[in-house]
Amino acid sequence: AKDRGKNTYQFYSNNLDGISTWKMKMENWLRRAMEQNQMTLHYQPQFDLGTGKIVGVEALIRWYHPEYGYIAPSEFIPLAEETGLIVPLGKWILREACEQRKAWCDAGFSDFPIAVNVSVRQFQDEYIIEFISDMLEEVGLEANYLELEITESLMQNLENSTIILNQLKSLGVLLSVDDFGTGYSSLSYLKHLPIDKIKIDKSFVDDIIYHTNQGMMVKTIIDMGVNLKFTVIAEGIETEEQVKFLTQNACQIGQGYYYSKPLSAEKLEKFLLEGKGH
Numbered sequence: 001a002k003d004r005g006k007n008t009y010q011f012y013s014n015n016l017d018g019i020s021t022w023k024m025k026m027e028n029w030l031r032r033a034m035e036q037n038q039m040t041l042h043y044q045p046q047f048d049l050g051t052g053k054i055v056g057v058e059a060l061i062r063w064y065h066p067e068y069g070y071i072a073p074s075e076f077i078p079l080a081e082e083t084g085l086i087v088p089l090g091k092w093i094l095r096e097a098c099e100q101r102k103a104w105c106d107a108g109f110s111d112f113p114i115a116v117n118v119s120v121r122q123f124q125d126e127y128i129i130e131f132i133s134d135m136l137e138e139v140g141l142e143a144n145y146l147e148l149e150i151t152e153s154l155m156q157n158l159e160n161s162t163i164i165l166n167q168l169k170s171l172g173v174l175l176s177v178d179d180f181g182t183g184y185s186s187l188s189y190l191k192h193l194p195i196d197k198i199k200i201d202k203s204f205v206d207d208i209i210y211h212t213n214q215g216m217m218v219k220t221i222i223d224m225g226v227n228l229k230f231t232v233i234a235e236g237i238e239t240e241e242q243v244k245f246l247t248q249n250a251c252q253i254g255q256g257y258y259y260s261k262p263l264s265a266e267k268l269e270k271f272l273l274e275g276k277g278h
């Protein structure tokens with residue numbers, strides 16, 4: 001029993017060492033990646049389900065490591081959040097997205113906002129509002145071209161999120177709730193917060209055709225969103241059947257591989273010039 005105890009201890013000890021070594025490595029890579037400009041943003045268009053026009057784009061970070069190749073956001077964003085690196089990284093993302101949007105404004109693509117994912121951790125930086133306000137001014141972008149995608153986890157502290165979101169709203173930016181329906185949070189926040197859009201999570205959109213219950217759920221979310229005067233976006237649309245269902249149920253905006261994958265700035269620009277967004 002003694003030996004086993006010792007082995008068990010060693011097993012955990014080694015394992016934890018392994019994890020923290022990996023984390024430290026990854027953290028160093030992340031820092032270097034930021035210094036060496038290995039990160040880029042891709043842009044996924046969002047479409048008006050009625051007219052087919054582009055009514056928004058979501059900025060999504062991409063990291064190509066010179067040795068290890070593409071590293072998915074789901075691999076490094078959680079670590080960036082845990083280590084706090086998301087704060088400087090998030091600032092870079094916000095500025096980069098706004099600079100790109102400004103360039104598109106100057107090129108005459110003037111109708112749609114750019115949506116940027118913002119982690120809860122970024123709101124622990126007390127200067128985030130000031131940063132966004134100053135950055136918009138420096139970039140020369142009007143605030144209503146910037147949309148912030150927040151998650152329901154921010155709403156867990158309702159008092160705090162009310163203050164933050166009201167301050168953001170007074171800057172003039174748009175606010176959307178990402179991954180709507182997955183946060184296990186009370187819906188009562190919707191009445192109190194200055195929210196413009198809700199994005200129905202892909203997991204709900206996935207099975208709407210084949211499972212009546214799932215379809216009913218999506219229909220209910222759309223109805224609620226529309227009644228509360230939110231714009232409702234469905235994400236992760238991959239099939240024509242999904243488009244049909246969403247359109248029939250009065251969902252306004254759609255995003256997903258069915259329309260387009262996230263594209264480099266140059267490719268999105270071509271897409272826009274082909275008339276799909278003009």
Ligand code: C2E
Nearest residue numbers: 060061073074077093117118119236237238256257258262
């Ligand atoms: P998310 O915000 O829910 O973004 C949607 C994800 O679904 C993206 O994955 C997008 O490429 C993918 N997607 C879009 N349409 C489809 C589709 O039709 N089918 C499938 N299978 N996937 C689709 P991505 O880019 O790998 O990002 C994953 C997550 O990482 C994001 O989920 C977001 O939570 C986070 N993330 C990505 N970029 C950023 C960023 O710039 N900042 C922060 N804080 N988080 C980010």
Ligand code: CA
Nearest residue numbers: 058117149178
């Ligand atoms: Ca998002």
Ligand code: CA
Nearest residue numbers: 178179199235
């Ligand atoms: Ca989402």
Ligand code: CA
Nearest residue numbers: 179201202235
């Ligand atoms: Ca999602």
